[in-house]
Amino acid sequence: MKNNISHSEAAxxxxxxxxxxxxxxxxxxxxxxxxxxxxxxxxxxxxxxxxASQIKLNVLSNIHDxxxxxxxxAQKNGIIVHWAANAEEHNVIVHSILEKHNVKQMVxxxxxxxxECHLNDYLTERGIDVIDxxxxxxxxxxxxxxxxxxxxxxxxxxxxxVSETFYEHLGTEKGNIDPQYLTESARHHLRDIFLTRKxxxxxxxxxxxxxxxxxxxxxxxxxxxxxxxxxxxIACMGFEKLIPQRKHLGVFLRLLARSATGQPITTFSSHFKxxxxxxxxxxxxxxxxxxxxxxREDFRNSLKCIRCGACMNTCPVYRRSGGHSYxxxxxxxxxxxxxxxxxxxxxxDLPFASTLCGSCTNVCPVKIDIHDQLYKxxxxxxxxxxxxxxxxxxxxxxxxxLANPMVFDIAGxxxxxxxxNLSGLVNNKLNKWYDxxxxxxxxxxxxxxxxxxxxxxxxxxxxx
Amino acid sequence: MKVGLFIPxxxxxxxxxxxxxxxxxLQKLGCDVDFPMKQTCCGQPMANSGxxxxxxxxxxxxxxxxxxxxxxxxxxGSCVMHVKEHLHSDTNEEEATRLRANxxxxxxxxxxILKVKSIEGDFPFKVGMHQSCHGQRGLKLSQMSELNAxxxxxxEQLLHNIKGLALVSLTRKDECCGFGGTFCVTEEAISVxxxxxxxxxxxxxxxxxxxxxxxxxxxxxxxILRRQNSxxxxxxxxxxxxxx
Numbered sequence: 186m187k188n189n190i191s192h193s194e195a196a197x198x199x200x201x202x203x204x205x206x207x208x209x210x211x212x213x214x215x216x217x218x219x220x221x222x223x224x225x226x227x228x229x230x231x232x233x234x235x236x237a238s239q240i241k242l243n244v245l246s247n248i249h250d251x252x253x254x255x256x257x258x259a260q261k262n263g264i265i266v267h268w269a270a271n272a273e274e275h276n277v278i279v280h281s282i283l284e285k286h287n288v289k290q291m292v293x294x295x296x297x298x299x300x301e302c303h304l305n306d307y308l309t310e311r312g313i314d315v316i317d318x319x320x321x322x323x324x325x326x327x328x329x330x331x332x333x334x335x336x337x338x339x340x341x342x343x344x345x346x347v348s349e350t351f352y353e354h355l356g357t358e359k360g361n362i363d364p365q366y367l368t369e370s371a372r373h374h375l376r377d378i379f380l381t382r383k384x385x386x387x388x389x390x391x392x393x394x395x396x397x398x399x400x401x402x403x404x405x406x407x408x409x410x411x412x413x414x415x416x417x418x419i420a421c422m423g424f425e426k427l428i429p430q431r432k433h434l435g436v437f438l439r440l441l442a443r444s445a446t447g448q449p450i451t452t453f454s455s456h457f458k459x460x461x462x463x464x465x466x467x468x469x470x471x472x473x474x475x476x477x478x479x480x481r482e483d484f485r486n487s488l489k490c491i492r493c494g495a496c497m498n499t500c501p502v503y504r505r506s507g508g509h510s511y512x513x514x515x516x517x518x519x520x521x522x523x524x525x526x527x528x529x530x531x532x533x534d535l536p537f538a539s540t541l542c543g544s545c546t547n548v549c550p551v552k553i554d555i556h557d558q559l560y561k562x563x564x565x566x567x568x569x570x571x572x573x574x575x576x577x578x579x580x581x582x583x584x585x586x587l588a589n590p591m592v593f594d595i596a597g598x599x600x601x602x603x604x605x606n607l608s609g610l611v612n613n614k615l616n617k618w619y620d621x622x623x624x625x626x627x628x629x630x631x632x633x634x635x636x637x638x639x640x641x642x643x644x645x646x647x648x649x
Numbered sequence: 650m651k652v653g654l655f656i657p658x659x660x661x662x663x664x665x666x667x668x669x670x671x672x673x674x675l676q677k678l679g680c681d682v683d684f685p686m687k688q689t690c691c692g693q694p695m696a697n698s699g700x701x702x703x704x705x706x707x708x709x710x711x712x713x714x715x716x717x718x719x720x721x722x723x724x725x726g727s728c729v730m731h732v733k734e735h736l737h738s739d740t741n742e743e744e745a746t747r748l749r750a751n752x753x754x755x756x757x758x759x760x761x762i763l764k765v766k767s768i769e770g771d772f773p774f775k776v777g778m779h780q781s782c783h784g785q786r787g788l789k790l791s792q793m794s795e796l797n798a799x800x801x802x803x804x805e806q807l808l809h810n811i812k813g814l815a816l817v818s819l820t821r822k823d824e825c826c827g828f829g830g831t832f833c834v835t836e837e838a839i840s841v842x843x844x845x846x847x848x849x850x851x852x853x854x855x856x857x858x859x860x861x862x863x864x865x866x867x868x869x870x871x872x873i874l875r876r877q878n879s880x881x882x883x884x885x886x887x888x889x890x891x892x893x
Contacts, residue, residue, distance in 0.1 A: 197838035206842065214821070221794065230797040499795065501825045505842050538836060540829030540843075541697065543786035547795035563699030572699060580700040587658065588706020590687035597662045617834035621841040622872030625663040632661040632668035636684045643673065644682075
């Protein structure tokens with residue numbers, strides 16, 4: 186994944202095409218509004234969010250017990266359980282299962298965990314042909330791009346882009362942008378894949394400790410098509426995907442789709458409990474930094490995330506910068522609080538890619554305090570030394586001026602004088618404010634100067 | 650009731666008229682208002698940039714300035730939220746705690762503490778209200794579009810009785826304007842785009858003025874409006890409420 190430029194630089198490039206940015210913004214806002222309508226139809230919506238948040242808090246506080254319970258029950262069902270401490274181990278495990286069965290081709294349904302672990306590249310390098318079967322994922326895979334959104338992987342692309350991609354890779358008619366035609370072509374292409382692959386990999390939306398089963402939610406049925414036709418089904422999950430009991434599924438399934446796309450429920454919520462005769466189901470349970478995040482008191486709530494993407498759709502910054510600008514498998518507000526845990530240096534810019542407007546926190550179905558965590562990450566990143574030196578010097582100067590009333594007064598007067606009489610000092614290319622905005626007009630006097638002269642008089646007049 | 654007037658640093662320097670309107674308005678509403686002359690800044694610019702540890706000087710200065718007041722009132726939701734959430738003292742935490750509990754944004758002070766339901770005024774214009782995020786979501790000055798809950802709005806309630814004022818209903822009721830403190834320069838491209846889009850929403854309803862409770866958002870929008878030579882003007886809500 187590209188990471189040679191920061192979020193702000195990538196966003197600046199993304200913003201050069203105004204029409205595309207507007208389209209991206211409006212499309213995601215449309216989804217956000219659909220989410221509002223759907224959520225507001227449920228009188229107990231806020232209670233549902235609170236319930237989900239509490240259930241997840243319970244899971245995080247008792248994660249060890251639930252994991253052990255889940256493993257035992259899954260094994261009882263005949264599922265083979267694997268544990269991976271990090272991305273590398275996860276990839277090795279998946280590869281070894283494929284090798285054991287002599288599988289050279291695998292079909293995958295959407296799994297952000299495998300994106301996080303860069304599984305596709307790992308397997309491809311080892312001669313395994315991996316095909317993503319979610320339509321959006323397939324489109325970005327053909328373009329050799331990572332997904333830009335966890336629910337809508339190709340939302341940054343227009344139908345013209347898809348048409349061009351399919352023409353190049355699937356041999357569709359050049360210039361045909363009819364969505365029906367393009368979808369149909371993808372469908373035929375994927376159908377051949379489903380029928381010929383011996384191994385299928387899926388993600389996991391919820392794993393139930395009580396029963397040892399897991400649930401995968403898709404709108405295209407692609408996870409089912411892959412898993413049902415293959416001899417080996419590999420399911421990969423971060424350990425936070427656990428929920429205690431089957432009855433809790435009702436809470437999460439009601440929240441997930443409404444938050445994600447405004448649908449009452451995903452089209453397919455498939456339950457997998459035990460392998461059919463002669464087939465295998467493997468589960469790979471991955472840590473990859475999650476236990477570290479669990480140990481960070483201020484950030485452990487981020488592990489409640491059920492990957493609905495609502496925070497991205499509502500985020501005014503995400504909508505105008507695109508998912509790729511976040512240079513992390515999970516983009517947007519939630520990605521910005523998960524990414525620094527994985528690599529502080531590489532992702533130090535992400536918690537600053539926000540205005541802290543707080544909308545993400547309000548839409549989050551499991552009530553993660555996302556914008557507060559963004560604020561807290563900023564403090565951590567500064568303390569750990571991951572901010573530019575220039576910024577630190579500027580902040581120290583500012584702190585000195587603002588802590589001292591007399592210096593503040595002088596600085597204010599000097600600043601206003603300069604802005605008024607030496608405008609070239611301020612209105613130039615070095616001033617990022619001035620690039621596309623005018624500076625405020627300088628008043629004759631500051632408020633405190635006015636108050637010194639008129640404050641008492643005004644008060645007297647008022648008392649009379 | 651002794652009220653300490655807390656005027657944000659940039660309002661003091663660039664928008665004294667907002668300070669004057671706030672001062673006069675509070676007096677009209679019967680408060681004994683004073684402006685402590687040695688106040689500077691709440692420290693938010695540093696804190697939001699990750700340098701909260703450098704705000705101790707600002708905190709100490711704030712506490713010295715406002716220790717004598719029953720209430721602290723400020724025409725900016727953002728600065729109030731910073732004080733409410735982050736003001737601390739190594740030497741007098743008790744006083745810091747008291748101040749955190751008694752600092753109010755102007756419209757919430759008028760509605761919640763003074764219990765004033767409406768204000769007479771005269772402002773015969775079409776107005777769009779920009780809900781600033783820190784006031785709205787941070788201080789809960791009005792209901793947020795994301796939540797499933799009944800509507801209320803402290804600032805809008807106060808604008809109801811202003812003669813001639815026609816408040817338009819925006820398409821995106823509470824979208825952020827993109828100011829975001831140092832965000833406005835560190836993420837300049839997005840910040841400006843967000844501001845431009847926010848303005849478009851107001852333009853769609855042909856407003857004469859954009860108002861709001863936070864001058865920082867309005868300053869950002871004003872900068873873009875002036876660059877575009879737009880006829881739309883900005884005005885802080887205190888100036889409208891103080892219109893007669």
